[in-house]
Amino acid sequence: MMTRADDRGSVRIRNVSIVFGENTAESLALADQGRSRTEIQEATGDVLGVHDCSVDIHEGEILVLMGLSGSGKSTLLRAINRLNHISRGSLTVNCGDRSIDVAACDGKELKQLRMNTVSMVFQQFGLLPWRSVSDNVGFGLEISGVPKAERDARVADQLALVGLSDWAERMVAELSGGMQQRVGLARAFATGAPILLMDEPFSALDPLIRTRLQDELLELQARLGKTIVFVSHDLDEAMKLGNRIAIMEGGRIIQCGTPREIVNSPTNDYVSEFVANMNPIAMLHARDVMTPGRPDGRRGQLPLSASVTPDTPLSDVMAALARRDGTIGVIDNGAVAGSITAEDIVRGLTRHRR
Amino acid sequence: MDGWTDFITAWKIPVGRWGKAFFDFLTDNFEFVFDAIADSLKYLLDSMIDGLLWLPPAVLVLVIALIGWRIQKSVKLALGIVLGLFFIINQGLWKETVETLVLVISAAFMSMLLGVPIGIWLAHRPRFYTYVQPILDLMQTMPTFVYLIPVLILFGLGLAPGLLVTIIFASPAPIRLTYLGITSVPRPMVEAGLAFGASRQQLLRKVELPAALPTIMAGLTQCIMLSLSMVVIAALIGANGLGKPVVRALNTVNIPLGLEAGIAIVILAIILDRICRVRIGATS
Numbered sequence: 001m002m003t004r005a006d007d008r009g010s011v012r013i014r015n016v017s018i019v020f021g022e023n024t025a026e027s028l029a030l031a032d033q034g035r036s037r038t039e040i041q042e043a044t045g046d047v048l049g050v051h052d053c054s055v056d057i058h059e060g061e062i063l064v065l066m067g068l069s070g071s072g073k074s075t076l077l078r079a080i081n082r083l084n085h086i087s088r089g090s091l092t093v094n095c096g097d098r099s100i101d102v103a104a105c106d107g108k109e110l111k112q113l114r115m116n117t118v119s120m121v122f123q124q125f126g127l128l129p130w131r132s133v134s135d136n137v138g139f140g141l142e143i144s145g146v147p148k149a150e151r152d153a154r155v156a157d158q159l160a161l162v163g164l165s166d167w168a169e170r171m172v173a174e175l176s177g178g179m180q181q182r183v184g185l186a187r188a189f190a191t192g193a194p195i196l197l198m199d200e201p202f203s204a205l206d207p208l209i210r211t212r213l214q215d216e217l218l219e220l221q222a223r224l225g226k227t228i229v230f231v232s233h234d235l236d237e238a239m240k241l242g243n244r245i246a247i248m249e250g251g252r253i254i255q256c257g258t259p260r261e262i263v264n265s266p267t268n269d270y271v272s273e274f275v276a277n278m279n280p281i282a283m284l285h286a287r288d289v290m291t292p293g294r295p296d297g298r299r300g301q302l303p304l305s306a307s308v309t310p311d312t313p314l315s316d317v318m319a320a321l322a323r324r325d326g327t328i329g330v331i332d333n334g335a336v337a338g339s340i341t342a343e344d345i346v347r348g349l350t351r352h353r354r
Numbered sequence: 355m356d357g358w359t360d361f362i363t364a365w366k367i368p369v370g371r372w373g374k375a376f377f378d379f380l381t382d383n384f385e386f387v388f389d390a391i392a393d394s395l396k397y398l399l400d401s402m403i404d405g406l407l408w409l410p411p412a413v414l415v416l417v418i419a420l421i422g423w424r425i426q427k428s429v430k431l432a433l434g435i436v437l438g439l440f441f442i443i444n445q446g447l448w449k450e451t452v453e454t455l456v457l458v459i460s461a462a463f464m465s466m467l468l469g470v471p472i473g474i475w476l477a478h479r480p481r482f483y484t485y486v487q488p489i490l491d492l493m494q495t496m497p498t499f500v501y502l503i504p505v506l507i508l509f510g511l512g513l514a515p516g517l518l519v520t521i522i523f524a525s526p527a528p529i530r531l532t533y534l535g536i537t538s539v540p541r542p543m544v545e546a547g548l549a550f551g552a553s554r555q556q557l558l559r560k561v562e563l564p565a566a567l568p569t570i571m572a573g574l575t576q577c578i579m580l581s582l583s584m585v586v587i588a589a590l591i592g593a594n595g596l597g598k599p600v601v602r603a604l605n606t607v608n609i610p611l612g613l614e615a616g617i618a619i620v621i622l623a624i625i626l627d628r629i630c631r632v633r634i635g636a637t638s
Contacts, residue, residue, distance in 0.1 A: 081549055114551035126546030130564050140550035143560070191550065 008059040009095040009117060009194035009227045011080055016053050016089035016103075018075055021046025024087050037250055049075035049084065050251045057195075062221065062228040064242035066235060066274075072251035073231045077197050080229060081118045082110055093117060095194055115144040119193040121184045123200040127172045134159065134168040136183050140191040158186040161220065178209035185217075189224070198230045202237070214240055235278040239263075247271055259283045263352045275352050284314040289348025290330045290338035299339055302327040310337055318345060377504045388508045395514035402456045411448050415439040422629045431628055438621040447596065447618045454585050454595035454622065457513065461520035461581040466574055469525045473532025473573075474558065483533060490526040498523060498587050506591050516584075516593025524580040531573030535566030575630040582623050596622070 019027045027046040030039065037048045050072040057063045065073040078084040079091055079102070086103040093100045095117045100109060119140060127136050135142075138155045146154070159165045162182040172180055181201055188196055202210040214237065221228065232238050238245045239259040246256040247270075255267045263280060266272040287310035291299075305326035308317055317328060317340060328340040380388070406414060415436055423432040442451050476483045502519060509515040539562050547561040563570075589597025596619050603612030 083545055083548060111551045111553065114549060118549075120546070120549040122542045122546060124540070124542040126540075126542035126549075128543060128546075128561065128564065130567075139546075139560075143547075143550050143552050143556055187550075197549075 008225070009093065010059045011057040011195065011227070011229070012090075012092045012094070013053060013055050013057075013076070013079075014090045014092075016076065016079055016091055017051045017087050018049035018072075018079060018084050019046050019087045020049055028088055031251075048251050050079075050248075052089070053248075053251075053253050055246050055253060055256055057227060057229055059227055060225040061243040062230055062241050064230045064232055064238040064245045065248060066232050066238040066242075066245050067248035068233060071248040073233075073248050074199050075251075076248070077199055077229055077231050080195070080197055081114050081120060093195065115140065115191060117193050118195045118197060119188040119191050120197040121181070121188045121199065121201045123203055125177075125180045125184045125204075127180060127183055127187075129171065129173050132169050132171055133164060133175070133183055136172055137186045137190050139187055144191070154190055154192075155186075158190045161189065162186045162216075176209075177205050178213060181205065181213060182216075185220075189220075194227055196226045196228045198228060200231050200233065203233070210237075217241065235274050236282070239278065239280075239283045247274065260288070264288075266352075272352075278352075280349055280352055281314055281318075284348060286310050286312045286314065286317050286328075286330050286340060287337070289314060289317075289344050290340045291344055292338040294336050295327060295329075295339040299327050299341065302341065304329055307331050308340075314345070314348070321345070373504075377507060381507060389510075392509040392512070392514040395517055396512055399456055399460060399513045399517065402460070403453055406452045406456065407449060411439075411443050414452070415443075418625070422625070425629055426631070434628070435625050438625055442618045442621060445614045445618060447599070447615060450594070450596045450598060450615070451618055451622060453513075453593075454582075454597070454619070457517060457520065457588065457593060457595055458578060458581040458585070458622075458626070461517055461524055461584075462574065462578045464517070465521050465525040465577045465581070466528050468521070469528025469573065469577070470532045470570060473529045473570075474536055474562075476529070477533045477536035477562075480537065486529075490529060493522055493526050498584070499590075502587070502591055511592035513593045515591050516588030516595075519591070520581050520584040520588060523584050524577045527576040527580055528570070528573040531576065532566065532570050535569030535573075536562050538569070539565040571630070575627060578626050578630060579623065582619065582626065585619060 017028055017031065019031075021027065021044065023044040023046055027040050027044045027048060028051075030043055031048055031051045035043075040046060040048050053072075053076055055063070065077060067073045075084055079086050080093065082102055089103065091102040093102055093113060100113050100117070102110075102113065105113070128139065131139070134152075134155045137158050138151045141151045141154060156165070156168070159168055162185055164179065164182055164186065167175065167179065172183060175183065181204075184201065202213050205213065218241065230238075230241055232241075242259060244256060244258055245262055246253050247262065248254065249270050255262060255271050260283060262271065263275055263278075263283065266275050286308050290310070303324075303326040305324040305328055306320040307329040308320065308331070310330055310332050321328060321340075321342060329336060330338045330340060409417075418439065419432040419435040422435050423429065439451075442448060476486055498519065501522065505515045505519055509518060543561055543565055544557065547557045552560065585595055586597040586600050589595060589601045596615050599611050599615035600619075602608070603615065
């Protein structure tokens with residue numbers, strides 16, 4: 001049951017609840033009545049990890065599970081490879097033409113799932129410090145019994161992919177944090193698993209390195225097209241990386257959508273507070289800030305400084321406006337869709353703050 | 355005596371007699387088992403001692419110095435070993451030293467053989483450990499003389515009972531430290547093992563044991579030191595070695611002999627400790 005290199009994976013999470021403790025049935029009943037975590041812990045002594053979460057993770061997308069600490073995002077992530085036991089609900093991993101019911105599968109199937117289909121990157125790296133870099137990268141292959149020669153070849157490929165070829169024989173302790181996490185990434189890629197779980201992989205790194213690794217991840221993703229579930233507590237990171245974002249609070253998913261949907265229509269105060277504190281430049285496009293329609297009389301008097309399409313990133317629009325003062329025309333399929341002035345940009349950047 | 359004390363002491367709980375009855379039962383019914391154990395241990399220890407004593411002392415000293423140099427990569431240590439052991443030969447205590455060395459190393463080896471698997475087993479059953487802990491405390495705090503008596507009855511005099519008493523006293527150390535080492539493997543490492551599909555065996559072999567190795571090695575060092583501290587007590591039940599001259603010196607108030615044997619024990623302790631010491635950072 002080896003995974004083929006071109007296999008894609010997807011995950012379907014339906015009404016998954018996770019309870020840590022002895023009185024699962026009782027705690028779930030209380031959770032169904034809408035009781036909070038604290039109330040449930042007082043009543044049964046159990047800790048409600050996540051409650052009634054449903055979300056689909058599509059082939060080749062990056063879904064970010066986002067929330068404050070204790071929101072249940074890591075708990076839900078760990079259900080996908082069953083590091084956390086699923087108390088109720090169903091979780092299906094699809095890969096190629098197979099599908100695995102993670103909540104119910106037996107030990108053998110679970111081992112196969114973990115070896116070939118789902119791999120993981122950890123916040124604290126989870127590397128084995130007594131092993132060299134290449135032995136760490138080859139760890140997953142070693143577990144699944146890949147012969148030494150093939151293992152070495154695949155490890156060399158992965159090290160080249162993350163730019164660590166020169167460090168293969170070093171011990172991991174000699175590497176900086178950013179490099180250690182590249183080793184973690186290479187180890188996860190090495191098994192060829194189509195689904196990648198990333199548990200706040202960049203949170204332990206300093207901001208500069210974090211940004212660089214985010215960019216590298218996006219580059220790798222453009223080439224490899226994995227299905228990635230990424231846990232983060234940082235909305236800017238979520239906006240940058242996520243094709244979609246699921247925002248969690250108190251063990252429940254409260255909103256799931258594209259970054260733009262979340263910025264433009266937060267479902268409640270918790271989400272809008274997150275959104276209010278983020279930097280929106282990276283995810284806004286010309287269409288989000290433009291004034292639609294042909295420029296009116298007043299605008300028409302300003303010189304036209306450039307023309308863009310509706311999908312031009314806002315940062316490019318701003319750069320164009322900084323070069324030459326005036327109005328920017330937004331052209332869609334040859335027709336004027338709208339116009340952008342400096343005021344439009346200021347308004348667009350602050351619109352998400354309510 | 356007042357009435358209350360009379361009442362309390364009127365029916366003494368026969369703990370002592372129960373214990374005796376238990377050991378009587380063992381000697382009456384299983385004496386052949388204990389004899390067999392004692393004989394085979396004695397044979398094993400005696401042949402090791404004879405083998406080492408057959409070598410010229412200078413050769414053995416060099417071998418030990420080489421082992422120290424190999425493990426710790428330190429010429430200073432090798433020189434120290436040579437000087438210390440030549441001093442012991444000079445004092446005429448070489449035979450006793452070899453006997454003690456064999457006793458201590460066999461006791462430590464067997465304690466590790468028992469202690470490491472038990473420690474691993476307990477580390478995976480943390481609830482059970484709470485029941486085992488008092489037994490380990492008992493093994494280490496019960497005055498040694500108390501279990502010298504039944505061991506003497508069951509196994510007779512000599513090296514074998516000395517070895518067993520030493521194992522009882524020393525094996526809690528590797529059990530505790532193995533347990534500590536395995537239970538304190540960082541959570542992310544264990545999760546990484548599991549996330550890549552490791553079975554329980556693979557997790558133990560490829561993650562838990564290597565991560566716990568420094569702590570387990572600390573258990574070995576402790577075990578050797580505890581074994582060495584039993585040398586004099588083992589001599590009381592007839593085990594040959596450096597304990598013998600100490601006991602003899604005590605009985606005859608012989609200060610020079612006591613001092614010579616005492617210094618030899620200290621030298622041996624320092625050598626063993628330095629050879630086994632885990633260098634900080636060597637394994638990480």
